[in-house]
Amino acid sequence: MSRGNKYAQRSGGGIFEPNMTPLIDVSLVLVVILMVATPLAFQSSIAVRNAAAGAKKAAALARTDRIEISIHADGTVGVNRMVVPREALAVTMKPLVAQSATGMVVVRCDDGVSHGQFVGVLDEVKSLGAVQIAVVGS
Amino acid sequence: MKQRRLSPEPITKVNVTPIIDVSLVLVIILLVTAPMMSVADLPVNLPSARTREAEDQRNISVTLGSDGGMAVDQQRVTAELLAPTLAKRLAEPGNKGVLVIVRADTNAPYSSVRKILSDARIAGATRVAIATRQRTEAPR
Numbered sequence: 001m002s003r004g005n006k007y008a009q010r011s012g013g014g015i016f017e018p019n020m021t022p023l024i025d026v027s028l029v030l031v032v033i034l035m036v037a038t039p040l041a042f043q044s045s046i047a048v049r050n051a052a053a054g055a056k057k058a059a060a061l062a063r064t065d066r067i068e069i070s071i072h073a074d075g076t077v078g079v080n081r082m083v084v085p086r087e088a089l090a091v092t093m094k095p096l097v098a099q100s101a102t103g104m105v106v107v108r109c110d111d112g113v114s115h116g117q118f119v120g121v122l123d124e125v126k127s128l129g130a131v132q133i134a135v136v137g138s
Numbered sequence: 139m140k141q142r143r144l145s146p147e148p149i150t151k152v153n154v155t156p157i158i159d160v161s162l163v164l165v166i167i168l169l170v171t172a173p174m175m176s177v178a179d180l181p182v183n184l185p186s187a188r189t190r191e192a193e194d195q196r197n198i199s200v201t202l203g204s205d206g207g208m209a210v211d212q213q214r215v216t217a218e219l220l221a222p223t224l225a226k227r228l229a230e231p232g233n234k235g236v237l238v239i240v241r242a243d244t245n246a247p248y249s250s251v252r253k254i255l256s257d258a259r260i261a262g263a264t265r266v267a268i269a270t271r272q273r274t275e276a277p278r
Contacts (some may be wrong), residue, residue, distance in 0.1 A: 046191060047265070
């Protein structure tokens with residue numbers, strides 16, 4: 001009777017059940033690795049200057065120190081009052097960002113534009129080397 | 139000289155190492171999932187972006203779902219109550235100058251995002267960020 005007991009070591013018998021703890025342990029570690037490695041579950045963000053003081057400060061900078069971008073609902077983008085197609089934004093912006101001393105970009109956006117397009121422009125501006133982005137209500 | 143016994147006494151103590159091991163892994167899982175639990179359960183398709191900024195600090199999230207629903211952290215709010223709720227949250231101790239993250243759906247019109255940004259400004263938010271989904275492919 002005692003040989004079938006779980007605690008049969010004392011009577012000379014071995015542990016016959018598989019040890020589940022290492023299995024569970026390794027599985028949980030794999031879960032953690034998957035969670036960390038999945039970038040879809042984790043959001044990123046683009047910082048914008050939105051506070052009244054910050055935006056005013058940005059707008060008060062000299063025209064040569066800031067780059068003004070306006071995103072239009074018809075798919076075009078205005079860079080310093082020069083209207084270019086959306087695809088040409090990077091080409092137009094690159095020399096301007098390089099010349100800018102502050103790297104400040106002021107973005108205005110029309111109401112008809114979708115949030116995705118707005119963020120697409122912010123992302124492109126940021127990847128071109130803009131230091132700060134200020135969003136101004138149009 | 140004392141001779142070492144070949145068959146020592148059986149170990150009668152409970153082995154606590156696997157318990158500690160599994161518990162620590164569970165703690166890590168909780169730590170990883172904690173930031174994900176602080177956002178509202180609204181369907182949001184975040185716009186994707188390549189650039190990435192640090193976001194591991196404390197923040198207040200404002201969510202604008204694809205169905206137009208709004209929430210501050212986990213609390214659902216109406217558009218009219220957004221500014222007061224956000225102001226109340228920012229006035230809580232330790233929340234001064236905390237980052238406000240706007241999580242808006244990619245198809246949401248910019249007018250509603252502008253409203254949230256303006257409400258955040260009214261509520262006294264000093265630092266604002268727009269949430270994106272990290273794009274994984276290599277940059278062009």
